[in-house]
Amino acid sequence: MSSLMKGTAILTVGMFLSKVLGLVYIFPFYAIIGQENVALYSYAYVPYTIMLSVAISGAPIAVSKFVAKYNSLGDYESGRKLVRSGLLIMTITGFLSFLVLFLLADPIAHLVITDKEQAFTVSQIASVIRWVSFALIVVPFMSLVRGFFQGYDHMEPTAISQLVEQIIRIIVLLIGSFLVMRVFNGTAQTAISFAVFSAFIGGVAGLISLWYYWRKLQPEFNLKLQNSVSSGQLSYKSIYKEVITYSIPYVFVGIANPLFQLVDMLTFNTAMSNIGLAKVSDDYLGMLNFTTQKIVIIPVMLATGFSMALVPAITNYYTKKQHGALINAMDKTYQILLFITLPAVVGISLLSTDIYHLLYSESAMGSSILATYAPVAILFAFFQVTAALLQGIDYQKWIVFSLLTGILVKLAINIPLVEAFQTKGAILATTIGYAISIIINMFVLKKALNYKSQLVIRRSLLIIALTIIMAAFVIVAHKGLVMMFGPAHSKILALFYMVVCISVGVAVYAFLSFRIGLAQKLLGSKIEKIASKFGL
Numbered sequence: 435m436s437s438l439m440k441g442t443a444i445l446t447v448g449m450f451l452s453k454v455l456g457l458v459y460i461f462p463f464y465a466i467i468g469q470e471n472v473a474l475y476s477y478a479y480v481p482y483t484i485m486l487s488v489a490i491s492g493a494p495i496a497v498s499k500f501v502a503k504y505n506s507l508g509d510y511e512s513g514r515k516l517v518r519s520g521l522l523i524m525t526i527t528g529f530l531s532f533l534v535l536f537l538l539a540d541p542i543a544h545l546v547i548t549d550k551e552q553a554f555t556v557s558q559i560a561s562v563i564r565w566v567s568f569a570l571i572v573v574p575f576m577s578l579v580r581g582f583f584q585g586y587d588h589m590e591p592t593a594i595s596q597l598v599e600q601i602i603r604i605i606v607l608l609i610g611s612f613l614v615m616r617v618f619n620g621t622a623q624t625a626i627s628f629a630v631f632s633a634f635i636g637g638v639a640g641l642i643s644l645w646y647y648w649r650k651l652q653p654e655f656n657l658k659l660q661n662s663v664s665s666g667q668l669s670y671k672s673i674y675k676e677v678i679t680y681s682i683p684y685v686f687v688g689i690a691n692p693l694f695q696l697v698d699m700l701t702f703n704t705a706m707s708n709i710g711l712a713k714v715s716d717d718y719l720g721m722l723n724f725t726t727q728k729i730v731i732i733p734v735m736l737a738t739g740f741s742m743a744l745v746p747a748i749t750n751y752y753t754k755k756q757h758g759a760l761i762n763a764m765d766k767t768y769q770i771l772l773f774i775t776l777p778a779v780v781g782i783s784l785l786s787t788d789i790y791h792l793l794y795s796e797s798a799m800g801s802s803i804l805a806t807y808a809p810v811a812i813l814f815a816f817f818q819v820t821a822a823l824l825q826g827i828d829y830q831k832w833i834v835f836s837l838l839t840g841i842l843v844k845l846a847i848n849i850p851l852v853e854a855f856q857t858k859g860a861i862l863a864t865t866i867g868y869a870i871s872i873i874i875n876m877f878v879l880k881k882a883l884n885y886k887s888q889l890v891i892r893r894s895l896l897i898i899a900l901t902i903i904m905a906a907f908v909i910v911a912h913k914g915l916v917m918m919f920g921p922a923h924s925k926i927l928a929l930f931y932m933v934v935c936i937s938v939g940v941a942v943y944a945f946l947s948f949r950i951g952l953a954q955k956l957l958g959s960k961i962e963k964i965a966s967k968f969g970l
Contacts, residue, residue, distance in 0.1 A: 452596040453735055459604040460728050461793050463629065466611050469795060471622040473720030474554050478562040478630045480695045480723065481542055485535045486573060487689040496681035497578055500673070501585020510662040513585060514655075516673050520578045528574035535567035548704045553716035558623050562630055569633035572641055579644045586655070591647035595640040603636025683830040686837050687821045691731075691814060693837070694867060695723050697844050698860050705852035705859075718799065718857045725794055726804040733778035734814045748826035761885060764823060769893050770956050771819055775812050777901045777943050782808040784908050785935055788928040796923065799857075806858050813868035820875035832878045840871030896952060904943040911938045 464472065497520065501513035543559035576599075580592040610628040614620035698719065706715035748767075751760035782789060786805035790797055821833045844867035851859030879885050912935050922928040947953040 447593065450735070452600045455597075455600045455604060457728055457732065459608060460725070462608055463611060464725065464794050466608070466615055467622055467625055467629075469720065469725075469797070469800075470553065470717060471626060472724050473716040474558060474562060474622065475626050475629065476695075476720055476724040477543075477546060477554070477559045477699065478566040478626070480692055480699050481535060481538075481563060482566045482569070482630070482633070483692040484689050484696060485531050485567075485570060487685055487692070488531065496677045496684065497581025498584035500677050501582055502587075505585060505658075508661075508663040510655075510658045512673065513582065514659055515670075516677065517578065517582050519670060519673075521575060524574040524578045528571050531574070532567050532570040535570060536564050539563040539567070545700050546703060548707045548712070551712040552703060552707075553713075561623060562626050565627040566630035566633055568631060569637050572634065572637035576637060576641050576644060579641075579648070583644075583647065583651075586651075588647070588651060591644055591651075594647075595643040598643045599636040599640030601636075602639035603632045606632040606635050683821070683825050683833050686834050687818060690817060690821075690837055690871075693841050694844055694864050695727070697841065697848055698723055698864075701845070701848045702852055702860055705849040706856070708849075709853050709856075711856065718803070721797075721800050721803050722807070722857055722860060725800060726790075726807050729782065729789060729793065729804060730779075730807050730811045731814070733775050733782070734811050734818070748823055752827045757883070760883065761887065764879070764883075764885065765887050765890050766956065767819055767823070768887075768890050769897075771815055772812070772894055772897050773947075773952070773956055775815050776897055777904055777939065779808045779811045780901050780905050781908065781936065781939050782811075784905060784912070785932055788922050788931045788935075791922060792925050792928040792932060803857050803861070806861050810861060810865050810868065813865060813872060816872050817868055817875070820872055820879065823879060824875060827879075827882060829878055829882055832875065836871040836874035836878075839874060840867040840869075843867045843870050893952070896950075900943060900946050900952070903946060904939050907942045908935050908939045911935050 463475075467475070497516065500516060504510070504512040539560040540556065542563060543556040546559055547554065547556050576595070580595065583589070583591040607629045610632065611625040614625040614628055615622070702719050702722070703712070703715045706712060706718070711718075748760060748763050751757075751763060783805045786808065787801040790800045790804050794800060817837075821836075824830065824833050844863050847866065848860060848863040851863045853859070855862060912931060915931050915934060916922075919927060919930075922931050944953070
């Protein structure tokens with residue numbers, strides 16, 4: 435058990451650090467290329483993310499689940515059989531994905547550019563999409579090897595390779611774009627092309643680190659293979675049927691947010707052109723799909739990190755038909771999610787002007803979009819968790835249905851809402867689409883488990899009340915700072931305002947939640963010990 439917990443901890447920490455690095459690099463990169471060129475970068479990464487998710491097809495989790503299952507039966511040959519054939523299939527899949535994205539670069543660019551007054555041309559967008567497509571050649575191959583290691587409870591290779599891939603990608607991206615823009619006085623298109631190509635270089639670095647671990651662990655794998663027992667001769671058809679069954683739900687959960695972004699990418703410029711705002715369309719879309727989205731996703735990472743730890747328990751309780759324990763675990767999942775996410779997104783909305791100024795630049799529009807967009811993070815987190823709960827009780831098909839329904843609703847209402855409310859219309863369409871997907875997920879959970887909980891409703895109202903009190907203190911603190919020092923026109927002053935206001939918000943929320951015992955009930959005995967030290 436301790437070995438399992440250690441492996442899980444290594445993988446979780448590695449994934450978290452990798453995601454944090456994937457956020458942090460944005461800020462210096464933004465300073466290098468400027469707000470006006472951010473949209474060009476995002477035009478390449480949204481279709482790339484979707485194609486990557488399809489090419490990988492949930493391989494790390496699906497392969498690890500398959501390998502672990504048959505390893506537990508002593509059948510090590512089935513796992514090796516999957517990997518031997520899978521490496522070839524993933525190589526072909528990766529190359530085909532590269533070709534598809536490379537060849538579709540022009541059609542995608544034509545869908546994005548709808549007006550001659552837009553900041554970028556079809557050829558510029560097509561060019562950066564082609565450059566990022568090269569990464570698809572190596573990443574699917576790498577994902578299958580990671581899944582194989584995880585199936586043997588070796589989490590370190592995945593964690594380290596992810597970090598190596600991310601670190602090398604970021605170093606190449608930042609140094610390359612800096613040299614192009616600041617040393618050689620190149621164009622933004624050249625810098626961004628180099629930046630997106632860094633995903634391929636990072637992938638190669640990650641692959642090299644996995645090769646190192648393969649050489650290191652190969653004697654162990656071969657020894658187990660020699661002692662393998664047969665659990666029945668599995669055909670390739672049955673192997674891949676089982677793996678695909680495991681992987682499909684993970685694909686849809688993984689591409690949920692990129693699909694909503696893709697709808698904006700394909701329709702936003704058309705709507706803005708229809709109302710005569712083509713000149714600012716690319717800039718606003720860059721803020722929506724890139725700069726603000728990177729901030730909004732932070733509380734989602736924190737919340738789902740806590741709540742997803744409970745999901746394996748859901749599967750266990752459901753399998754053993756322990757209905758009471760299952761309902762309690764679901765209750766706790768929802769409460770922890772809201773307890774962490776709600777105050778975080780409210781804080782981001784209230785401090786949006788200073789946050790956007792500090793991380794990017796002083797921008798009234800950027801701040802406004804961030805303030806409006808931040809609350810939607812609650813829906814991002816709830817969709818991920820409700821989808822994970824459906825996986826836990828083997829209702830995976832409903833994830834596909836709910837997501838596609840939400841996407842179709844977003845697609846149907848996006849243009850009229852953007853025409854009516856501009857960028858906030860796109861956010862509203864995303865909110866409605868996600869809300870519909872979540873309602874479907876929760877309805878299915880209610881029907882499947884006869885789930886209803888007065889406790890969650892009462893605790894949610896309590897969390898909302900605590901957040902309102904916290905928000906009031908933050909607003910008063912911020913207004914007091916502005917009265918004393920004036921608006922934060924410098925980054926140092928914006929940082930000072932943020933530190934003070936965040937400290938006030940955290941202190942008030944923590945004090946109240948500890949005082950009434952909510953934090954202790956939700957976060958466990960360790961938090962209770964911390965509270966007792968402060969006399970709470």
